[in-house]
Amino acid sequence: MSSAIGDESQVPHRGRVVDQDTMQPLRAEVRAWATGVQVVPDGACQKEANADAKRLDVARTSDQGNFDIRLGSQTRLYTVVACADDYQPALEENLPNTKGRKTVVPYPITLASLGTTYAKSDVxxxxxxxxxxxxxxxxxxxxxxxxxxxxxxxxxxxxxxxxxxxxxxxxxxxxxxxxxxxxxxxx
The missing domain is CATH 1.10.287 (Helix Hairpins)
Structure with a gap:
C-alpha cells in the first residue's frame, strides 16, 4: 500500500481517512511531502504539488480508510495531503516525523465533500x-x-x-x- 522513496531507514506512520459528515471510511490517496504544497480543491490529487516539492511517499487507503506511509528517518517535518474524488483535499502540514508516535495526526483525517454548505453554516x-x-x-x-x-x-x-x-x-x-x-x- 505504500511506495516509500529512497533507501534510508524508514519510519512507519499509520492513519485513517473518513468522510467529515458520516465518519465512514473513504477510499483515498495519501501523499507525504517534504516541503509545503499548494492544493487545488478540484477533488483530484493530481494538482497539489508545486514544482519544487519533494514527494516522500504515497499510499492508497484500504476499504476501512486505513493507510501506512513510510518516511526516511532523516526527514524532520513532513506534510500529508489526503485526496478522494469529489472531496476537498486535506492538508496536514509541518508534522514532526517522530519515532515514538507513529500515527499521522489528526487521526482520523476527515475530508469534506466538494460543494457542501457546511463551511457557510452556523455549525x-x-x-x-x-x-x-x-x-x-x-x-x-x-x-x-x-x-x-x-x-x-x-x-x-x-x-x-x-x-x-x-x-x-x-x-x-x-x-x-x-x-x-x-x-x-x-x-
Whole structure:
C-alpha cells in the first residue's frame, strides 16, 4: 500500500481517512511531502504539488480508510495531503516525523465533500470556536503536566520549523505565551 522513496531507514506512520459528515471510511490517496504544497480543491490529487516539492511517499487507503506511509528517518517535518474524488483535499502540514508516535495526526483525517454548505453554516462557526478552545485547552493541560518539558518541546519544534519556514517559526514562538496566559492554576 505504500511506495516509500529512497533507501534510508524508514519510519512507519499509520492513519485513517473518513468522510467529515458520516465518519465512514473513504477510499483515498495519501501523499507525504517534504516541503509545503499548494492544493487545488478540484477533488483530484493530481494538482497539489508545486514544482519544487519533494514527494516522500504515497499510499492508497484500504476499504476501512486505513493507510501506512513510510518516511526516511532523516526527514524532520513532513506534510500529508489526503485526496478522494469529489472531496476537498486535506492538508496536514509541518508534522514532526517522530519515532515514538507513529500515527499521522489528526487521526482520523476527515475530508469534506466538494460543494457542501457546511463551511457557510452556523455549525462551521461553532466548530471553529470549539476547535480553537479545545486545542488551547489540550496544550494548557499538557503544559500543566510538565511546564519545562512543554516549553522545551515547543522550542525544539520551533527550531525544526525555522529551518524550513523561518517566518512561520517566529509567529509560532508566540504560542508558548498564549498557552501560559490561557491556562489558569488548579488549586
Amino acid at each position: 462551521f462557526q461553532d466548530d471553529v470556536q470549539l476547535t480553537v478552545a479545545s486545542t488551547l485547552n489540550r496544550l494548557a493541560n499538557l503544559r500543566r503536566q510538565n511546564p519545562d518539558g512543554f516549553d522545551s518541546a515547543l522550542a525544539d519544534y520551533i527550531k525544526q520549523l525555522s529551518e524550513i519556514k523561518p517566518d512561520l517559526a517566529k509567529q509560532l514562538a508566540v504560542l508558548g505565551d498564549i498557552v501560559r496566559n490561557w491556562q489558569s492554576k488548579i488549586e
